[in-house]
Amino acid sequence: MTINWPALTALVIDDQPLIHQLIRPMLRSVGPVNVLRAMDAREGLDILSSTKVDLALIDYLMLPVDGMKLVRRIRLGEDMASSTMPIIMMTGDATQNTLSAALAAGINGFLCKPFSTKKMITQIERLLSDPVPFVRTPTYFGPDRAEMVRRERTRRMEG
16 A cells, blocks of 8 residues: 555654654655644644544653553544554653553554654554554453564564
8 A cells, every 4th residue: 555645644742842843854754744743642632633633653751641641542532533543652761561551552653762764654654554453342442462463573574
């Protein structure tokens, strides 16, 4: 599947203005992507409730509501059309615990800060061109984690 970059709307939710200044040109390096910005979870939810967003990049460590709580809120917000959009968690805390917690919250992808334009664009292309099916349990709604692991193993074996 070819990504129609001019039709893509990406939402960056991060409380650091510098991140917005960096990510906007990174995203636009592949085409005229519509990049929306939110400085906190509340602002991000407001945008999601009124705008069709194709992809969100969310910071892990924000105040007053952190990225994990925000992802859970988006995923469990059945009234939100965006509950199944791809979500990439961005963080400088590249520990296994953080990755596990982010996966449990329902992310589709994970970027460790600092990251390159190539790494971010490659991950976005993968998420949009080969979406993982979603599953719902009493305590989780999000991408099928077993399928995500299977696809990652296949990618590693092929590459």
